[in-house]
Amino acid sequence: MLGLALTLLAAAFAASHFAMNTDTYALIAPRASWRMDEARLRAAFPANGDTIVAVVDGTTPELAESGAARLAQRLAGDSAHFTSVRRPDGGSFFEREGLLYAPLPDVRAATARMIAAQPLLGPLSADPSLRGVASAIGTVADGVLHGDTTLAQAQAPMTALAQAFEARAAGKPAYFSWARLFGGAGALAPPTRRLVILTPRLDYGSLMPGEGPMAAVRAAADALALAPARGVTVRLTGEVPLGDEEFRSLQSNIGFVGAVMAGAMLLTLWLAMRSARTVAAIVLTTLCGLVITTALGLAAVGRFNIISIAFIPLFVGLGIDFSIQFATRFRADLIDAPDAATALASAAGGLGPSLLLAAAAVALGFCAFLPTDYVGISELGIIAGLGMIVALLLSVTLLPALLMLSGVRAPAAAVGWAGAAPIDAWLHRRRRAVLWAFGVAMIASIAALPWVRFDFNPLHLRDADSEAVATLTDLTHDPDRTPNTIDILASDLPAANALAARLSRLPEVRAAVTLDALVPADQPPKLAAIADAAALLATTLDPFEIAPPPSDAERVAALQVAASKLAAAAASDPAHGKAARRLGEAFTHLAASTPEARAAAETMVAAPLRITLSQLGASLAAESVTSATLPPALARDWVAPDGRARVSLFPAGDGNDNAVLARFARAVLGVAPHATGAPITIQAAARSISRAFVTAGALALAGIALLLFAILRSVREVAFTLAPVALAGFLTLSTCVAIGQPINFANIIAFPLLFGVGVAFHIYFVMAWRGGAQNLLQSPLARAVFFSALATGTAFGAVWLSAHPGTASMGKILMLSLAWTLVCALIFEPALLGPPKPTAGAR
Secondary structure, eight states: OHHHHHHHHHHHHHHHHOOEEOOGGGSSOTTSHHHHHHHHHHHHOGGGSSOEEEEEEESSHHHHHHHHHHHHHHHHTOTTTEEEEEOTTOSHHHHHHGGGGSOHHHHHHHHHHHHHTHHHHHHHHHOOSHHHHHHHHHHHHHHHHHTSSOHHHHHHHHHHHHHHHHHHHTTSOOOOOHHHHHOOSGGGSOOSEEEEEEEEOOOTTSSSTTHHHHHHHHHHHHHTTOSGGGTEEEEEESHHHHHHHHHHHHHHTHHHHHHHHHHHHHHHHHHHHOOHHHHHHHHHHHHHHHHHHHHHHHHHHSSEETTGGGHHHHHHHHHHHHHHHHHHHHHHHHTTSSSHHHHHHHHHHHHHHHHHHHHHHHHHHHHTTTTSSOHHHHHHHHHHHHHHHHHHHHHHTHHHHHHHHHTOOOOSSOSSOGGGHHHHHHHHHTHHHHHHHHHHHHHHHHHTGGGOOBOOOGGGGSOTTSHHHHHHHHHHTSTTTOSOOEEEEESSHHHHHHHHHHHTTSTTEEEEEOGGGGSOSSHHHHHHHHHHHHHHHHHHHSOSOOOOOOOHHHHHHHHHHHHHHHHHHHHHOGGGOHHHHHHHHHHHHHHTSOHHHHHHHHHHHHHHHHHHHHHHHHHTTOOOOOTTTSOHHHHHTTBOTTSOEEEEEEESSOTTOHHHHHHHHHHHHHHOTTOBSHHHHHHHHHHHHHHHHHHHHHHHHHHHHHHHHHHHOOHHHHHHHHHHHHHHHHHHHHHHHHHTOOBOTTGGGHHHHHHHHHHHHHHHHHHHHHTTOOOGGGSHHHHHHHHHHHHHHHHHHGGGGOSSHHHHHHHHHHHHHHHHHHHIIIIIHHHHHOSOOOOTTOO
16 A cells, blocks of 8 residues: 555656656757857857748749748737747848849849840839730730841740640649749749748747747748648748657657557566466556656656656666566465465565666666766666666565465466476587677677767658658758758957858868858949949839729730730741740630639739839849948847857758768868857767767676676676676677668667666576576576566567657667577576586575
């Protein structure tokens, strides 16, 4: 009753104090040098921290621009979900000054195209409607007939308009772009992708802290009809959507994985015990221990993180092991004991020292993570270490009480495996050959270590087809929008410019950007070319009078007149008349169609026309740009209030290639050791995590070796205990090499479980051998070890079925590691131990 009461109190405490920190930024201690560099940059430029990036793709440049502008405007008013809304590639500043950022030859070519298009732009500006489009085309046809222009020169707009009208008449999605007609190529090619960068208000107490802001973005997109059916796609990526999608992926089939896990565990326990009452006692003991450990973990560390929550499989795996060991020994002793109480006392006396030593060793191993910089795993070590104490105490208190209350009967036959006698005999005869075989396997495994692949790119742990990951991958292939950039915090702008100039000479760096890079070069000749075009096009793009919207009858009349003129122009130049005839036929068909069809056609051509005319007019109003005239919000992205300045570097080559990013990071760090950014932090995090595991492994081995020596007083027996654990680890790593499985942030968590289970198993065998046990594979101990490994392996191997790639890889490594642990425990360990020590009273 005391155990159950304690469990209820622990459950109440856990329910009232449960907290979860899903901020992956907090998983590594802030004292790490690269974390401090990252923190300094975030403090100086907080808008570049946790963000949601809305990627707006349009079928046409106008649809992309309109969609991004309307979405940004709507979200800017949502202060409940966002602290800032920015358009890094759009807005009034870039509409006006964007032409200045193109090379001088492109600026001259663009202004020349505008001037050449004046005959078409004039009627369109005065009447931006279907009527105006038809009239403008009719004017072009007149020019052909009068010899002022040729059909060859007008072929592009006529073909594009004909294709759009024909597609709409056929009931297909149809979009038209004036920007493509008037725009250029290269740097001046009108983009069909725009970005909106949002800084959200996050709730880190939730498993998905960005769920509210992301829902707000999608609701706004829906309200604005920004959908693929309307020619616009809005996708979300960035740190926040990536994190939230990861947890959504974890939850997607968690019910199925949990059911398989529970079913596998119960089936294995039944096969091990052949007693429903014993299975119930073990399950209840494990659940009680899990609840108590949860409460202790919350009391010790305050909240769980996405790594420390892995204490659940660690506790269940090792807690089940302790319970199986005790229950198996109890059932074996129950055969010869006069009553259950005597059997319990015998089991506790015979197995107690082994359980105590195993729990102490495993807890010590977990605590070895405490001095590392990997906060996620060090907190896991605290909780798992406490869990081992709880598991041990419940295995020798609550479990015996439950076994007594349940009235477990003695098994009908011996609990051990009599059928394993031939294997025991073979191991005794072939002991030397078995040890040589494992020795060769150990050497081969060590030789394979250089080929162990460590992939700590967090994107590779996620579903590549999910929206946030697929969108981010898409962006990494865009050299101007790749998120895989490196940033450096300089003392001031002159220092930033000097550093950028030095770094831009590195072959691994495609571009180095500072605030001054946002001041266009060659402004005087560019402004002169723009001013010349503006003087000629001023009244063209800004007419004194704009015609009112046309009636349907006016649309029909304009279409019929234009069709007639196009037919005449085509007849005058048969060699180039195909596009004119095609457009004239489309106009004739549209004139004979319904008013609704003509209204839809007008929307198709008039809406993008207004956007393009506005952009052309704005671009001809360009003014000289200096660092002082840059928009304050844009300047704040590059210079902090205290004067410190940011240098942003773009990689040369494929921004999604790990090797390219590694070379990029090394080259930059060689010049600027305090640089930061994804290419650096991903690799630095990998080094921190690897170093944490190496440090913890060394400390754990040293601490456990000292503990074992203090108890066993024999270097040889300490080696007998730890050598199989090391062997199982090397065999697991070499198997990963053989099957091409990299080690990553998620599956590396399997190794503490491998270490804990392995140490426990081998302590049991060494302690039994030390007590004089013979024929170890026939003993109840071997049966308990086998089913303990099977229960843990099959249950947590079910994680392999997870929809989350990282979690699935953890399940795979768990299965591999436990399989090798079992082989080392049941084959290598008995061969290594050899004949038992001649101790009186051996069991």
